[in-house]
Amino acid sequence: MLITSALISGLGLGSMYGLLALGFYITYSVSSTVNFAQGSSMMLGAVLAYTFAVTLGWPFLPAALLALALCAVYGMLVEIVAVRPFARRGSNAWLMATVALGIIADNVVLFTFGKEPRGFTMPWATGSFQLFGIGVSPLQLAIPALGLSLAGALHLFSRRTRLGKALLAVVQNADAARLMGINVPLAILLAYAASTMFAGAAGIMIAPLFNVHSDMGTLFGLKAFAVAILGGITSAWGVMIAGLLFGITEALITALLGSAYTQVLSFALVIVVLAFMPNGLFGRAEVKKV
Amino acid sequence: MRFVPWILFAVAFAAALAFTATANSYYVFVMATLALTAVTGIGLNVLLGLTGQVSFGHVGFYALGAYAVAILTVTAKWSFWAALPVAAVVAGVTGALLALPALRVKGPYLAMVTIAFGFIVEHGAVEMRGLTGGQNGIMGVPTISAFGAAFGERGVALAAIVLAALATLGYWLLARSRWGAAMRAVKDSEVAAESIGLDPIRIKALAFTISAVCAGLAGAFFSALSGFVTPSTFTFSQSILFVLVVIIGGAGSVAGPLVGAAIVVLLPEALAGLAEYRLLFFGALLLGVLWVAPGGVVGTVLRLVARRRPPRLAGDKAVALAPREKAGLAVEGLGIAFGGLKAAQDVSLEARPGAITSLIGPNGAGKTTVLNMLGGFYRPDTGRIRLGAQELQGRRACHIARAGVARTYQTTQLFGSMTVAENLAIASNDGGGEELLGFVGYRGDLDARAADLPHVDKRLVEIARALALRPAALLLDEPAAGLSREDKAVLGSLLRRIADSGVAVVLVEHDMAVVMGISDHVVVLDAGLRIASGTPAEVQLDPAVRKAYLGEEQGRATAHRADEASLGGALLEVGRLEAGYGAEPVLKGIELKVREREMVAVLGANGAGKSTLMRALAGLHRPVAGGIALGGEDLARLPAHRIAARGLVLVPEGRQVFPELSVLDNLWLGAFLRKDAAAADIETMLVRFPRLRERLHQRAGLLSGGEQQMLAIARGLMGKPKLLLLDEPSLGLAPQVINDLFAALDRLRSEAATILLVDQMAGLALALADRAYVIEAGRIVASGPAAEIAADGALEKAYLGAG
């Protein structure tokens, strides 16, 4: 029972990490940059959805969709304001700039949305049923399902649509993509929009299980970065699987050894894995050339 | 004027001490915090600024130092001065240990390892409650006392400022020392550092340790200053602030962390009155500072006040070169495979001391791969490499360099942020080596930054740096690439002089005039195999070599459309086109014209500038000077994707299909810009290239080289180009495949497509083209109908260096 319940909660959390980490993957593979404050993007998704669905009383679906659209806008803002000016000059100051923008976003939300954590209750998200002798909330199963289907949707989008294929082309060979007439700066901008939308979706999904406040994404964002790296940031499925593994490992450590060890052990595992697999679990080594 | 920085530093620290000695308790504490932040920043600057490694976990070392002092002084009742070295050692040893996993990884992976480390320390402090006091930490850490008198916080603050001054001095000394130079060398080019015998792993580990010790010391003083330690003081965000100190101040500069610490500590204090809005404004101002000075405040200011300093010119006294020993390089049965691809098999060669041994072959023949194995950059799968009596195979590059094998690179690998003199000093045993600059013929400024040198000087300095190792053998990878004809002559005689001094010279070079002019022995590779060897004259006459270079001129239909009436007006007009990398132009006033329905070939040896021309036309190479007009519209200032939209499509060198996408998707991407239905055109392509139909749903990366080339051409045609540019379509393909390829191109030509073709296989290209240009060293040296060019000697000279 201990292990089953750990597996179920680990799966739910892990798919959240995976979704956020996919956001890192998308921008990194297109531009070799990431939004270091991805946790703020996640928070923004939840806060906006809450504002539309609860404060303004809209039906859930349009609220969530508009929240995601605004997340996409925020993602583009991140790229234009905090990434492009630095990446263009070959400076790595985008690291700091995205952190700074994250601080701004968190605090703007703190003063507009409010300082109190809010509960995002959805009628379909409450209640629980018995599965393998343990209580499970429907949302707990829905989250991995939704998470995986979003990852799948990303896969389909990139494989089946013109725009998606163009993004993949930029990932694989930016110069050749330009020769096809693909606007690479625009592709990077869109990658940031998509990345932030994934984080926003994770925020909206986790909100009913969690609570909504300006600080809700910080730890998530950091763990998601660990997941993205563990998965070998260049592989979409690798990142998603690493997310599930990380979530399950965390829950298992808590269940078997006690919560005192969770943080120390899970981060120590990250170091050990990277020491032996410097390109992550699923990343590929690049052939070095001179 | 040399003393100005010294005076500035002295005044700044004296002012800080004077202010701290008199200010109220609040300012004392702020000054102490500033000093300790600066010390940590200086340590981090050793890592980030000198060595180029990032750490987002330095708060971990800071915490270790702080806890060591807190535990030893509170629990074990030690004095601060006894605990201080322990704090430094604990942090330093941990830093060295963390370096083990951290240095195996790069970029974001390194960032993550250090983040994880910081977290482990923070949460370890929470959980190891017996030792650390858990979440509530350790309170009541005694202040520092010496000679029976307690310092109080003012005393601790003064001590912290002295520590910061010492750390600044220490950084300045380190940066000037050999170790500091080695760190900068590793930052600029790990590859080149290894090739002059530096061990990047040891150097990076040392940097990690030094910077951990600095953070540990700062933490130790923090503990005594504030009187408490708690885990919540040592969070991830504090690590980010430390990195910020270095980046915002200016990584790699002595004053950077001081300025950075001042900004990071004082700005929030200035904003304290904003209460809850402080973080918001801090974030905004931070973003503002980063925008204004992305390279750091100090660097930006220094650029503004930078003065011209008189150049220190290299002398021209020609010293005699003295290799440490005379030993030849003997290579037997060398082989290596990447994935399934055998890049080199069973290569044997001998480079005698005092002789120039050249390694030639068409592109992709495996020349650089062999050189990489000789230099230890790749570990060979099979074979032996001996230098005199020493066995070298499988040893690391830095050990091979120390054993006496020096090398230069295809793209020069100088330590760009270091001066010319420093580049030499780091390689030379006695820290000098400047006289070698005279030997190689460098006449420029000794104190110029290597990255700012003109191309030819980079080559010369790189050779001088290799010679500073006093090597027995010198490996050179395409040293003549990008040099002018005059410079090439100078280079040739330099290489001869190096050989004459007794060095075994191994040369990989495309420029046949250079190779044939100076080589004692030539080894020819093709597709990873040795196909010939001998004197230059023997090799030039070898039929296998001619075939490998020029391709076969089989009885192919050469129905030229010399018929003027079938050609349209000028579609592409290029006038006085100049382009280059750095100072030296690669294209020097190219003039050419392609008319509608015409097929034009551009011929020339490797390094002549053909690919640069293609990239310039397609917009991948910017900026360019001169004019490029397609149908009268100027393309010279457009980016690549806009040029593609105007109907000029390049099929790039090396095919560059999208390897993870299916063949079909590659084709669709070719039609990315088209609004009309392209489905019918895909069918047309599959008819044109039937092999692609069989592979339609496979990943393009799995296709053979020939199939990939077909795909790349088909992908280009999907865009319905007005003008199709083909760059080296036959590169690295087997002869039979080349025949198929040219048959396909022949068919295209007969359909009246307009094509500009660049190919090494001059014979085949001329068989297809209506007209041809011959390009040498960035200039058009001949042009005319294909048949005339084929008969002209200029071509053979350009390719094989034969008259």
Added chain:
Amino acid sequence: MLARRTFIALALAAALPAALPVTSAYAQQPIKIGLVTALSGQSARAGEAITRGLQVAIDELNAKGGVLGGRKFELVRRDDEATPAKGVIAARELLFKEKVAVLFGGLDTPVSLAIVPIVNEAKMPFVGPWAAGTGITKNGAKENYVFRVSAVDEIVNKAMLAYAQKTFNSKNCGMILVNNPWGESNEKGLMAALGAKGLKPAGIEKFEGNDVDVVPQLTRLKSAGADCLFLVGNVGPSAQVVKSLDRMGWKPPVVSHWGPAGGRFTELAGPSAPMVHFVQTYSFFGKQTPVGEKVLKALMAKYPDIKGPGDVTPAVGVANAYDGMMLTALAIQNAGKLDGPAIREGYYRIGSHAGLIKNYDKPFSATNHDAVNENDYVWTQFIDHQILPVGMKK
């Protein structure tokens, strides 16, 4: 470049006036009251509550003409970002640069503990309206300048155990504690309370303030045979525990510190919110004393987002800060001058005072620096969106 320089100049020009302290135009300098607390991040709401409690009290005092012959009070706040290192700098700034007469602390025990030695050395009064760590007031200093109008963990923990035994007849309680200093301090307190009765906990589990799922920890406690839970966590984390219990379908009695009162617990925790019984020093729900009515009215007038007692969250922060400020005004009046040692004596000389939490009678003495004690705790639960004494509504 010129444009850039202009930009910097403008940015600094915009920032500086805001950073400069607002100086009063009155001939009589106002008496500055300092507050160091978390104003940003997760605990921003709690910092806001303390601010509001102090501000309402200050407004009321100023409207009555201030103290010491008409001197008004002025609140100066600093954000400690919930870290001791920031807190001690902020405290020094307020004490030595702003020269506040009395300093108020925030909600984090480590920050307060780090400030204690500074105020004792500087001989400046420091009042804790929130942080409940025992060692803050019992700090062992010969001249103790630290006073508190708040709960004390040690006493709350004894009360929690007594309540669990009496009300639920629990034999084997497990602890589920947020992994922060507050949680740890309560772990010690609960262990001591249990140990005093020769008991041991069924288990001790911790969770992070940002954890979504606490099921693994709770499952461990359930397997260990826990028949009741001691819960310590702020409102958000406490709600996560309740939601996890809900999912598990486990309904043990939950005896909690005052965390759930910090926000909209029913909204956050869902239908099982009433299962948590928690301790309070004050509740704005139910029938109010005249002081209670006055304060609630003042709050609603000053802060438009407060429309009723449900919006005064966390109520304890507001109430403790309000009473703390009122007692401080009395202490200053008793002292007759703005001098640390004199004000400290002034606190001891406070007689009876009708406060919000209770009617104080000699709240402080040389041996007792805590104005609120176990007799002032009430056990409450959330029924719908109101905090009501347990058993008031079934």
